[in-house]
Structures are given as structure tokens and as C-alpha cells.
Amino acid sequence: MKVSFPYMGSAIVYKKLFEFLEHEVVMPPKPTQRTMDLGVKYSPEFACIPLKMVMGTYLEAIEKGAKVLVTSGGHGPCRAGFYGDTHRNILKSLGYDDVELIIFDAPQDNWRAFFRNVQKIRNGVPWHKVINRMYTLYRFVQKLDELEKMVQKIRPYEVNKGQTTQVWNQIHEKFDKVKTRKQLYEVYEECKQMLLSIPTRKVDEKDRIRVGIVGEIYVVMESSINFGIEEILGNLGVEVERSLYLFEWINDNLVPWILRPKRFKEIIKKGQRYIKILIGGHAVETVGHIIDFKERGFDGIVHLMPFACLPELVTQSLIPKISKEIDIPILSLPIDEQTGKANMLTRIEAFIDLLKNRKRGKTREIFIDNIQEDVQEERVVMV
Amino acid sequence: MKEIYIGVDVGSVSTNVVAIDRNVNVLFKTYIRTNGQPIDSVKEGVKQLKEALGDVEVLGVGATGSGRQLAGAILGADVVKNEITAHATATIHFVPDVRTIFEIGGQDSKIIIIKDQMVVDFAMNTVCAAGTGSFLDHQAERLKIPIEQFGDLALSATRPVRIAGRCTVFAESDMIAKQQFGFSKAEIIRGLCDALVRNYLNNVGRGKNLEPPFVFQGGVAANKGIRAAFERELQSKIIVPEHFNVMGAIGSAILAKDYIEKTKTRTNFRGFDATDIDFSTSSFECKGCSNRCEVVKVSMEGKVIAMWGDRCGKWTNSL
Ligand code: SF4
Numbered sequence: 040m041k042v043s044f045p046y047m048g049s050a051i052v053y054k055k056l057f058e059f060l061e062h063e064v065v066m067p068p069k070p071t072q073r074t075m076d077l078g079v080k081y082s083p084e085f086a087c088i089p090l091k092m093v094m095g096t097y098l099e100a101i102e103k104g105a106k107v108l109v110t111s112g113g114h115g116p117c118r119a120g121f122y123g124d125t126h127r128n129i130l131k132s133l134g135y136d137d138v139e140l141i142i143f144d145a146p147q148d149n150w151r152a153f154f155r156n157v158q159k160i161r162n163g164v165p166w167h168k169v170i171n172r173m174y175t176l177y178r179f180v181q182k183l184d185e186l187e188k189m190v191q192k193i194r195p196y197e198v199n200k201g202q203t204t205q206v207w208n209q210i211h212e213k214f215d216k217v218k219t220r221k222q223l224y225e226v227y228e229e230c231k232q233m234l235l236s237i238p239t240r241k242v243d244e245k246d247r248i249r250v251g252i253v254g255e256i257y258v259v260m261e262s263s264i265n266f267g268i269e270e271i272l273g274n275l276g277v278e279v280e281r282s283l284y285l286f287e288w289i290n291d292n293l294v295p296w297i298l299r300p301k302r303f304k305e306i307i308k309k310g311q312r313y314i315k316i317l318i319g320g321h322a323v324e325t326v327g328h329i330i331d332f333k334e335r336g337f338d339g340i341v342h343l344m345p346f347a348c349l350p351e352l353v354t355q356s357l358i359p360k361i362s363k364e365i366d367i368p369i370l371s372l373p374i375d376e377q378t379g380k381a382n383m384l385t386r387i388e389a390f391i392d393l394l395k396n397r398k399r400g401k402t403r404e405i406f407i408d409n410i411q412e413d414v415q416e417e418r419v420v421m422v
Numbered sequence: 423m424k425e426i427y428i429g430v431d432v433g434s435v436s437t438n439v440v441a442i443d444r445n446v447n448v449l450f451k452t453y454i455r456t457n458g459q460p461i462d463s464v465k466e467g468v469k470q471l472k473e474a475l476g477d478v479e480v481l482g483v484g485a486t487g488s489g490r491q492l493a494g495a496i497l498g499a500d501v502v503k504n505e506i507t508a509h510a511t512a513t514i515h516f517v518p519d520v521r522t523i524f525e526i527g528g529q530d531s532k533i534i535i536i537k538d539q540m541v542v543d544f545a546m547n548t549v550c551a552a553g554t555g556s557f558l559d560h561q562a563e564r565l566k567i568p569i570e571q572f573g574d575l576a577l578s579a580t581r582p583v584r585i586a587g588r589c590t591v592f593a594e595s596d597m598i599a600k601q602q603f604g605f606s607k608a609e610i611i612r613g614l615c616d617a618l619v620r621n622y623l624n625n626v627g628r629g630k631n632l633e634p635p636f637v638f639q640g641g642v643a644a645n646k647g648i649r650a651a652f653e654r655e656l657q658s659k660i661i662v663p664e665h666f667n668v669m670g671a672i673g674s675a676i677l678a679k680d681y682i683e684k685t686k687t688r689t690n691f692r693g694f695d696a697t698d699i700d701f702s703t704s705s706f707e708c709k710g711c712s713n714r715c716e717v718v719k720v721s722m723e724g725k726v727i728a729m730w731g732d733r734c735g736k737w738t739n740s741l
Contacts, residue, residue, distance in 0.1 A: 069712040201735015208711050208734065267713075270733050359629030368543070381488035382530070382546065389506030389544055396540045 043105035045093045048260035059172035065105040070263040087345040089257035112144035117319025175220045182227040184286040194273030196239035251332030253282040253325045254343035282328035320350030333367045339394045346375035424478045429675025432489030435528030438671040439467030460489040465697040482682035482689045484674030495720045495728035498690035501678045508673030521633040526642035528555040553622030555642045576612040576647025585613035615651040639666040
């Protein structure tokens with residue numbers, strides 16, 4: 040089976056998954072303007088941006104020869120639950136009758152359907168091998184996420200602009216070659232050293248700015264649609280952490296409930312302070328993480344929402360209240376195909392100025408103290 | 423010789439250039455249509471400045487606006503800052519106790535909330551243009567009224583009329599309907615001003631605590647009809663600063679001044695000859711990795727002087 044999948048975040052993880060199941064993998068291209076154009080062309084106009092981008096990715100993967108597309112479904116009353124069927128219908132109307140779309144809904148919603156899907160993609164690989172390799176994959180995701188978190192803490196202080204991103208790209212290439220658990224641990228150690236040897240500026244603890252990124256999963260995880268917000272923030276000298284990492288997502292959604300880390304339940308509980316009922320998407324988690332980031336001493340929150348995303352609209356409408364009650368600045372950024380980068384950059388920069396002001400002092404004079412460093416951070420290289 | 427700081431604000435609709443002295447007296451200001459040619463409009467603005475002021479010594483240059491990086495590269499700016507910080511800096515200078523700034527330009531509009539001379543919150547319009555200058559331009563054209571007369575006409579209206587101003591399409595059909603009901607043009611224009619303000623406050627100001635003193639700036643602040651509509655809506659006095667339409671440029675000049683004074687550095691300003699230099703921009707998609715960055719390249723007489731847009735620093739660092 041020539042298998043492909045939506046591109047989201049560190050997509051080599053999904054690639055590994057299917058490699059481990061001995062499929063022929065068609066790596067979908069990282070979403071570009073073309074992906075967007077294709078997606079927009081063949082999706083309902085009022086669909087939200089993740090649906091369109093994933094649609095575009097499917098079409099590009101099919102161009103490259105994919106015959107089976109595997110994805111996860113949504114649960115709760117948000118239209119993400121219809122994505123699979125919508126995509127399936129669109130593919131059909133375009134005449135791709137030979138392309139199969141396999142949708143994994145949350146196992147607890149329908150165990151039987153889940154196992155039917157598992158059987159399909161297991162590809163006849165014996166169970167003991169599947170279990171062993173899935174465990175390797177589990178650790179693979181964990182290690183990659185650990186490195187990513189390091190990246191997010193190193194990038195703001197790097198001396199040579201762009202170096203961390205370069206190393207991060209190299210890390211992906213190295214991880215892509217990993218086949219066994221032993222290799223994984225070796226590569227992990229090597230990559231860790233690569234990151235630790237990046238020259239950084241010393242910045243006082245009290246001068247560090249930390250921003251949490253929350254919101255709908257696709258726009259939070261996929262940098263090509265959020266303008267690479269983590270890098271933008273990092274380049275502005277800001278440490279970032281996302282509300283979502285693949286490893287945690289797996290723990291929260293795929294690991295049996297009993298074994299789930301307590302953390303997830305705590306986040307949900309925090310979110311329920313403001314959203315009491317299930318409204319789908321990641322609304323409750325978004326709010327929970329906002330509160331969690333605040334409790335952990337973060338300076339600000341960037342909230343990413345696909346334009347017209349219902350759950351995140353609910354969150355957005357709560358934000359003034361939350362921001363005031365727990366005293367943390369929150370910047371909501373709606374993301375759509377029309378979102379201009381210049382406009383987005385302006386907001387982000389202004390938001391970071393605001394956070395620095397808050398942290399380091401008032402009035403223009405004190406604000407100027409920050410400028411020198413800001414100028415160095417923001418100015419393009421000039422001869 | 424006069425010592426000046428230059429501020430440039432390059433937006434999609436207009437390019438503003440100002441010169442201030444050490445005490446933030448505005449010595450020169452100009453307002454040029456960008457017309458999709460930011461390089462030409464920046465050059466033109468600086469040329470006008472030179473002609474108006476004669477021999478001057480430029481101590482520092484600041485750039486802001488959506489074209490700030492480009493303007494910064496062309497002129498050799500010392501400070502390149504976003505519009506929100508630039509606007510706030512200027513407004514705080516002229517109205518030190520300001521709490522809320524309304525900024526409405528051609529395409530963009532903003533609300534900036536200030537407390538103790540510090541930006542504590544802000545918002546910008548996203549996809550909706552119904553709260554911006556272009557909405558008014560468009561409607562003025564429809565009613566065949568020169569935009570300059572718009573304000574006075576609005577003030578002459580005696581009856582209020584409610585126009586659905588949610589978007590241009592609704593506004594248009596509602597205007598036609600109201601004309602048929604017998605409302606005068608003046609009344610309809612007043613209704614439009616109310617609609618714009620309502621819309622702007624609802625869209626951009628949603629969930630914000632708006633406290634006086636209110637300062638209203640940006641190109642649209644020239645419009646008396648809109649000013650009056652704000653005062654009606656907020657039941658409060660609205661301050662329109664003298665240099666209302668070039669506040670961003672002034673703010674960036676102030677930031678440049680502060681920076682130069684504080685760090686005692688020499689300016690990077692390329693000199694007025696830069697207006698004769700041939701600059702060009704181009705962009706390309708880097709295929710170096712799967713990020714496929716859109717890299718912008720600025721060349722000066724064929725030589726690349728600035729690049730940005732690359733995620734990994736490959737191009738920025740290659741200079
Ligand atoms: S500029 Fe760097 S990060 Fe961007 S596509 Fe090229 S190599 Fe990749």
C-alpha cells in the first residue's frame with residue numbers, strides 16, 4: 040500500500056510509523072502556497088483553514104502516488120468530526136475512486152472501528168513486531184519532542200542567528216534515518232550535544248520572556264500555516280512552549296485512560312473553570328493551558344485560531360475575562376488563507392514589546408533600555 | 423546646521439516622512455500615496471524633506487509600518503519598529519496622560535490601550551475593512567460627494583439615521599433604501615459615520631476597557647463627521663493631535679532619537695544621495711529544505727544589501 044498522511048509538525052514521526060508497519064510511504068510535501076491554493080480551490084469556502092490545507096496535502100500526496108491516506112478524526116461537537124467525510128466526498132467527486140481514506144477516531148468512541156482500522160494498516164506485520172516497533176516509535180516521539188523543547192529554549196539566545204533552526208533541520212534528517220531503539224538513543228545523545236554546543240548569550244533569569252502558544256491543534260503544530268511563529272518569537276528573543284506536543288497528544292489520546300499522565304486531567308480541570316461543557320476542538324485544553332502557563336510563570340500567551348473555528352471563537356470570547364482575572368496578556372491571532380504576514384508580524388512584535396514593558400518597567404525612558412537589544416534582534420542584516 | 427531625526431512610516435496606502443529636532447518639534451512632514459511602489463515613495467518623501475529643510479545633519483533614522491524592513495534597508499535606519507509601538511510612543515509624547523488611542527488609516531485600524539504611559543493592550547482589524555478609511559472613500563464615491571466635504575455634510579444633518587454598516591455590501595443596499603425613505607444625503611452620511619464608529623468599536627475594540635482621555639489619529643481623524651460620531655458614541659471628548667496623520671512616522675523618529683542618544687552611536691543613514699541610488703527588490707522561494715521560505719532580497723545598484731524571510735539564517739547570514 041502506498042500510504043500517506045496529513046503533514047503536521049514533525050511529520051517524520053508519521054513516516055516512521057508507516058515504515059515500521061512496512062508500508063511504502065509517500066511523504067507528503069510540507070504545505071506551501073500551492074498546497075493552500077489546491078486546498079482552497081477544492082474545499083467549501085466557509086470551511087476552516089485546517090480542512091483546506093489538509094485537502095491540499097491529500098491532493099499533493101495523491102499526485103506523488105499515494106493510494107491510502109491515514110488520518111485521525113475529531114470528536115465532540117466541532118465540525119472537525121466531519122473532516123474525514125468531507126475529504127472523502129471531495130476526493131470522490133474529483134474521481135479518485137481508487138484512493139482510500141482511513142480515519143482513526145478516538146478509540147473509546149468506537150473500539151470496534153478502531154481495531155478494524157488497526158488491522159487494515161497493520162499490514163500483516165506480526166503483533167509482537169508491531170508492539171515492539173510501536174514502543175520504539177513512542178520513544179522516538181518522546182525524544183524528538185524533548186529536543187524540540189530544547190530548541191525552543193536555545194533559539195532566543197543564539198549568537199549566530201539561524202543556527203538553532205539549522206541544527207533542528209539536521210536533527211530531523213538524523214532522526215529520519217533511525218531504525219532501531221538502540222540507534223534512537225545514540226542519535227538522541229548526539230543531537231542533544233549538537234544543541235548544547237550552540238553558542239548562546241547569557242540572559243538574566245529575570246529578563247527572560249516566556250510565551251505559551253495555545254489553540255487549535257493544526258495551526259499550533261504546523262509551522263507552515265502559522266508563519267513559523269515559534270521561530271518568529273525565538274528570533275525576537277522569546278522562549279516558547281506549545282500547549283501541544285505529539286508525545287503528550289499520544290499519551291492523552293491513545294494511551295489507555297488508566298495509564299494516562301495526571302497532567303492532562305489537571306489541564307482539563309483548569310479549563311473547565313471557564314468552559315463547563317464539551318464544545319469540541321481544543322477549547323477546554325486551550326483555556327486550561329492558558330491558566331497552566333500563567334501558574335508556571337509565563338509572561339504572555341499567543342492564541343492561534345483558524346478563522347471561524349467555533350471552539351476557538353468561544354475561547355476568544357472568554358479571553359478578555361481570563362486575561363483580566365488571572366492577569367496575563369493574551370494575543371489572539373486568527374489564521375486564514377488571507378492572513379497577511381506583515382500584519383501578523385506587527386502584532387507579534389508589538390505584543391512582545393508590551394510583555395517587555397510589563398516585565399522591565401514603564402515609560403519611554405526605561406523602555407528605551409530594551410531598544411538596543413531589540414534593534415539588534417529585529418534589524419535585517421545590512422551592509 | 424539643523425540637526426534632525428527622520429521618521430518614515432510605510433503603509434500599504436500611504437508613506438509618511440517626518441523630521442523632528444532634539445525637542446521633538448516637527449520641522450517637516452509629508453504624506454505620499456504608496457501606490458504599490460514603496461521604494462519610490464520613500465525616496466520621494468526624503469527628497470521633499472531635503473528640499474524643504476536645506477542643509478541638515480541627520481542624527482538618526484527610524485522606520486515603521488508594514489514596509490519598515492524595506493524602508494530600513496533603503497535608508498539605513500537605526501531603529502525598525504512595529505506601528506503599534508511607534509504610534510504609542512508619539513501619542514504619549516504629545517498627550518502624556520492618554521489612555522486610549524484610536525488609529526484609523528486607509529486599510530488598517532487599531533486600538534491601543536495605555537496605562538501609566540505603557541502599552542497594556544492593543545488590537546488591529548483583521549479581515550474586516552468596514553472600520554477603515556477605504557470604507558468611507560468607497561461610500562463617498564457612491565454618493566458622489568468629495569471625501570473632503572464628507573465631514574461638514576455629516577455635521578449639518580439634523581436627524582439620526584441608522585445605516586447597517588457591517589460591511590460594504592450591506593451598507594450600500596441600506597443606503598439606497600434609506601434614500602428612498604426620504605432621508606437627505608447629509609443624514610445618510612451621518613449615519614455612515616455612526617456605522618463606521620460602531621463597527622470599529624465592536625470589531626477592533628471588542629472586550630477592551632476603553633477609558634478616557636481618548637486620542638484619535640490616522641488619516642480618518644481629519645474627518646469631522648467621524649470625530650463627532652465618536653463623541654456621540656463614547657459620550658466623551660476626543661483629542662485629535664496636531665500631527666494626527668503622521669504619528670507613526672513621528673514615533674519612529676522619537677525612537678531613533680532615544681536610541682541614538684542613549685547608545686551614543688552614529689547613525690547608519692545612507693545619506694540623501696540614497697534617493698538617487700537605484701534600489702530594487704525581488705523575492706524567491708528557497709529550495710534548500712522543506713521550509714521553502716519566501717526570501718526577500720533588496721539590491722542597491724545590482725548589489726544585494728539586505729535579505730530577510732529565511733528561517734534558518736542561510737541567506738541573512740550570507741551577506
Ligand atoms: S532559507 Fe533555510 S529554512 Fe528556508 S527553505 Fe532555505 S534552507 Fe530551508
